[in-house]
Amino acid sequence: METDFQSQYGHLDDEQLLEVAGDRSHLTPEAAVAVDTEVAKRGLTPADLSQHERFVSWSKRRELRILRMKAYGPRARRTRLIVALLVAIVMTAMIVVFTR
Numbered sequence: 001m002e003t004d005f006q007s008q009y010g011h012l013d014d015e016q017l018l019e020v021a022g023d024r025s026h027l028t029p030e031a032a033v034a035v036d037t038e039v040a041k042r043g044l045t046p047a048d049l050s051q052h053e054r055f056v057s058w059s060k061r062r063e064l065r066i067l068r069m070k071a072y073g074p075r076a077r078r079t080r081l082i083v084a085l086l087v088a089i090v091m092t093a094m095i096v097v098f099t100r
Contacts, residue, residue, distance in 0.1 A: 005034030014042060018052040 009017060020027075021035050021044075
């Protein structure tokens with residue numbers, strides 16, 4: 001007999017199923033078994049899960065970069081680099097002055 005979890009996970013596409021399988025902390029033991037069963041039934045491997053996690057991480061970083069660009073404009077990165085360079089110059093000058 002098919003459980004509610006099995007039918008629910010059976011209707012997900014591979015990407016959605018990998019998303020659920022990747023974040024197991026919120027699953028009940030019955031739900032975790034149903035996810036494992038569905039993953040095995042589809043022939044998905046740990047390599048597939050790892051690849052999906054890398055893709056999700058890359059997508060989140062990309063989305064954050066896009067949001068930063070929209071919020072701060074294209075000059076924001078250059079400005080941060082210039083500020084970091086100025087801080088490095090000031091710190092170097094302070095070290096030289098105080099070590100004399």
